[in-house]
Amino acid sequence: MVSDRSPFLGGALAWVYGSDPPVRCPSCGFDWSTTSAASLHLIGGVPDALAELLETGDGMAPPPDGTWNATSYVWHLSDLARSWSERWIQLADSPGARLAGWDPDELARARNYGELPSVAALWSLRTATATLLELTAVMDPTTSFEHGDWGTGTVADGTRWLAHEYVHHRRDVEMRVVQESRLDP
Ligand SMILES: [Zn+2]
Secondary structure, three states: OOOOOOOHHHHHHHHHHHOOOOOEEOOOOOOOOOOHHHHHHHHHHHHHHHHHHHHHHEEEOOOOOOOOOHHHHHHHHHHHHHHHHHHHHHHHOOOOOEEOOOOEHHHHHHOOOOHOOOOHHHHHHHHHHHHHHHHHHHOOOOHHHHHHHEEEEHHHHHHHHHHHHHHHHHHHHHOOEEHHHHHHO
């Protein structure tokens, strides 16, 4: 099961979970054997789910522990969707190419996620996700790439990785959004 994972997915899972990656993510329940088609379906449902959460709750409230607020995770997903869309364009032109990496925390600081509004984050995620899904649907899922940290993977692997990001961070938003009934008057 673990042995059939590409270097990219193996490296990604080791980065997330350590040396003994689970079949399902213990935090969000994502099944790491999810197919590409099911991954796209999961990704496609997240923008609406997050819009519903943030329309009834406050995504901007800073967590007491100083970590990202709920809306920051929407920005993170949006930036992931754009970055991987750009990577698909790169790979359509140059299969097997090396993907340039970026640090999500540095990007969050540079973009000032904590002060960017929820309404813009939701628009950004919706448009970026639509583009990602359109591009992924026409990519050959066996097209390979070279990830700087984790090694060789395919478009199918990247799609599964993204599906986990969407599902996992939807849960982060759920946990951090402050529902209006709990706000001070
Ligand atoms: Zn997870």
